[in-house]
Amino acid sequence: MYPTTNQVVLIQKTLGCTRIVYNHYLEKQKLLYEERKETLSCFDRIKDLKNLQVEHPYLERLKKYMMELK
Numbered sequence: 001m002y003p004t005t006n007q008v009v010l011i012q013k014t015l016g017c018t019r020i021v022y023n024h025y026l027e028k029q030k031l032l033y034e035e036r037k038e039t040l041s042c043f044d045r046i047k048d049l050k051n052l053q054v055e056h057p058y059l060e061r062l063k064k065y066m067m068e069l070k
Helices: 005-036 042-055 057-061 064-068
Strands: none
Touching: 005 042, 005 057, 042 057
16 A cells, blocks of 8 residues: 555654654653653643643644554
């Protein structure tokens, strides 16, 4: 199967947004652990996701369930 041009663009946007979210929480996790030896739970990340979407409005285009997957 070969994706259409529109599908390729959507896949690239989805992967780009996923990478941004992953890297954001990875950095946040590193800083939190270095400062307080604590970790972020999955629930903490999901609650904080709204703030990240405000900072980066283009993330809202992705389906909510895609952003909440581990």
